[in-house]
Amino acid sequence: MRPLLLALLLSLPVAAAGADRIAGKPFATRSEVYAPHAMAATSHPLATQIALDVMKQGGSAVDAAIAANAALGLMEPTGNGIGGDLFAIVWDPKTRKLYGYNGSGRSPKSLTLAEFRKRGLKEVPPHGPLPVTVPGAVDAWFALHGRFGKRAMADDLAPAIRYAREGHPVHETIAYYWNLSVPRLSQWPGFAEQFTVAGAGPGDRRAPRTGEIWKNPNLARTLEKIAQGGRDAFYKGEIARAIDAYFRANGGFLSYEDLASHRGEWVEPVSTNYRGYDVWELPPNGQGIAALQMLNLLEGYDLKSYGFGSPEHVHLFAEAKKLAFADRAASYADPDFYKTPVARLISKEYARQRRKLISPDKAMKAAEPGVIPQLNEGDTIYLATADADGMMVSLIQSNYRGMGSGMAPPGLGFILQDRGEQFVLKEGHPNSFAPGKRPFHTIIPAFVTKDGKPWLSFGVMGGAMQPQGHVQILLNLIDFGMNLQEAGDAPRIQHDGSTEPAGQNEAMADGGELDLESGFPYETVRALMRKGHSVRFADGPYGGYQAIMVNPHGGYIGASESRKDGQAAGY
Structure with missing residues (x-):
């Protein structure tokens, strides 16, 4: 290379990652x-x-959501199935x-x-x-269908049913997690027989591999x-009797x-307003209000001026999470057993008081709950659908930890x-184990309205990451001006180690520990360490x-997770 040309190239400013993309969206893996x-x-x-076919054939967004689920x-037994629970939010036009x-x-x-205690267990x-609880998904299908199905x-x-009988090719990410589940779950009766395939040697069983055809005639x-x-x-027929006999x-x-x-x-969804947008979650026994608490805390800071990926952005997010999760550990539980003070926890006044605990320069090592309970006594899937009539569904469903308990009748x-x-195996805690009680739940659907009109149906699956993910998507959209796909593809933050319920x-x-996905500047990482973050x-x-x-302008915009096997599509 000629010396003059080399000198010219070296003098040019270094472009931001992805700045050479035509759309100018450095984080987006693909278009909306x-x-x-x-x-x-x-x-x-x-x-x-399947969801699109259902809506093309006259079904509602709820019909489409049930069919897809x-x-x-x-197709994704690593994250969900009719042995698990379901939560949903529906916009009815x-x-x-x-x-x-x-x-x-x-x-039970x-x-x-x-x-x-008799078994010497300190944790479930x-x-x-x-750990098996009654699966609520099928009941939820029929409740949703009864009100909104067409x-x-x-x-x-x-x-x-057709795919279960005829088979379908297993996708890459699902095959990866399936393979992780087989060694730890094959000891439980019925699992290996129904969720593995024959391996290389006699008696060897393994997970299906990427691209292999998987059939499940029993599920059909x-x-x-x-x-x-x-x-x-x-719940009352042959299936229930088979489950009873198996246990x-x-x-x-x-x-x-x-x-x-x-x-x-x-249940009535609850909300807070974040910079003009009404963000809706479901109340406990789920953890949705943790996202609302975090948003209320973060509303007091000019995140837009700090910029995405700045030390201030990440630090304030982590501190807000610690405070919200302290309340989550102390007060989120089955409302039939403990009345979580939802209105207090998601109020702006409460956020103003709690915000005083956040230092701009120092990471907090401990976070106490702001409301002390007064007692009277892994994986997941998320999907969204929207139909031509304006109905929108936010639905999340899970077996909890990967492929669930391993118990497969x-x-x-x-x-x-x-x-x-x-559950907590502690007497007197709001989420303490009791017979006939719903445990604290991680799966949460979300919805956003603006000026009383639907704006966004979305979710982020993944245990304690879920409220953190909800908040990050909204910050990316509202504070940092990203589009719908970019908001999901941008590198994420996860704080781990808060007190758990x-x-x-x-x-x-x-x-705790602060996990940063690839893509955050090293200068931010160093600044966070100086503030005391691990x-x-x-x-x-x-x-x-x-x-x-x-x-x-009419119709819908869709986005799908680039870290999964999924797809957003419409007609």
């Missing part, structure tokens, strides 16, 4: 998706196409209101805190029969029974009576969740995002 009539965003392309239970559904199940009535184990439930379940038969017999086919035979406690008495419930084709792991409920004393490298715990936004 635009469509005039309907949109679906799920973590699996085939599920997205049923398919995901087959007829009444111009949001409706929330809490489809979480309760602990025959299992007590004394039983855990993550696998096997003890097609027969049999039609909504038909695509999943189970879904057919539900399609024909309705909700009660699952009796394998040292479990979940019974026919637990299933038969299950009920989900319609023979012949049924699904795994029961291990959501009971989220589960396990032994031990208080954070060391400030910054570490973590590979992959940053959640999974799907979103649908109302296009102000």
